[in-house]
Amino acid sequence: MDQVRRVFPLVRRTARGVAVALLCVYAASGDAHAQEATLEYRVKAAYIYNFTKYVEWPPAALGSGPLTLCVAGRNPFGSVLFDIVRGEEVAGRPIAVRVLLEPEDGCHVIFVPQGAAAPAYLRASRMRPVLTIGEGADFITQGGIISFIVEGGRVRFEIDQEAADRVGLRVSSRLLRLARTPEQPVR
Numbered sequence: 471m472d473q474v475r476r477v478f479p480l481v482r483r484t485a486r487g488v489a490v491a492l493l494c495v496y497a498a499s500g501d502a503h504a505q506e507a508t509l510e511y512r513v514k515a516a517y518i519y520n521f522t523k524y525v526e527w528p529p530a531a532l533g534s535g536p537l538t539l540c541v542a543g544r545n546p547f548g549s550v551l552f553d554i555v556r557g558e559e560v561a562g563r564p565i566a567v568r569v570l571l572e573p574e575d576g577c578h579v580i581f582v583p584q585g586a587a588a589p590a591y592l593r594a595s596r597m598r599p600v601l602t603i604g605e606g607a608d609f610i611t612q613g614g615i616i617s618f619i620v621e622g623g624r625v626r627f628e629i630d631q632e633a634a635d636r637v638g639l640r641v642s643s644r645l646l647r648l649a650r651t652p653e654q655p656v657r
Contacts, residue, residue, distance in 0.1 A: 507548040513625045514618055515551040518581055518603060521616065522560045524645035527578060528638045531599035536566040540577035543586035545569045579603065588612055599638045615639070619650065626650045 507515070522537060537560050541547065555565040568577070573594030580595060582588045582604040592613045595602055602614040609617040615633045619626045629649040634641045 507546065507550040510620065510625060511546045511548075512550050514581075515547050515554050517618070517625065517627065518551065518579065519554050519558065519565075521601065521603065521645065522565070522579060524642035525601055525634075526561075526640040526642075527599050527601075531638070532561075532563065532578065536564040537561070537578050538566045538568060538576055539579045539581070541567070541569045542573075542580055542582040542588075542591045543571065544583060546583050582609070582614070588614070595637075597637060601634075601639055615641075616649075 518539065522539070539551065539555065541551065545551075552567050555567060558565050570577070570580075570591075573591050577595070577600055579601045580591055580603070582591050582602065584605045588604055588609060589612060592602060596613065601616065603616040603618070604612075604614045605618045607617070607619065610628055610630045610633070613633060615630055615637075617628045617630075619628060627649055628651070629641060629646055631641060631646060
């Protein structure tokens with residue numbers, strides 16, 4: 471019960487952050503790009519932004535520029551991710567969003583949507599302090615760190631703590647408690 475009491479304030483703050491982000495998205499719904507993103511991707515965009523608050527990068531990995539969120543291949547967010555992070559900071563750094571057509575350096579976070587070449591982006595970021603986020607049950611087994619799973623119409627996520635440790639990222643225990651436990655392959 472004590473564990474539930476400790477986690478509940480984080481869940482409430484995270485849920486409040488997601489709700490505020492979604493309200494901002496709906497307020498901007500007159501924008502054609504915002505209408506392109508489905509509710510699922512609006513929620514995922516809010517989660518991605520919030521993940522950055524609960525992950526620590528090695529100081530040398532951040533450099534002096536912004537924290538860069540990259541979207542691999544097609545951009546399922548429209549302008550939603552750009553809108554959510556506009557004017558926001560993480561650890562005193564502004565946040566920048568880029569869309570990549572192929573793997574490249576300079577990203578602190580890479581979101582690989584379903585249908586993008588996940589192995590290529592994961593290979594390019596292997597052994598570098600990059601938070602890799604993708605979709606589907608196989609993203610973590612391919613080497614990703616966080617994978618979105620849609621269950622019963624709700625967006626959930628799994629975290630591979632060992633993958634994060636391997637690249638020098640420190641994931642907050644608060645975020646780990648909210649994650650669904652990754653399915654272990656049957657041997």
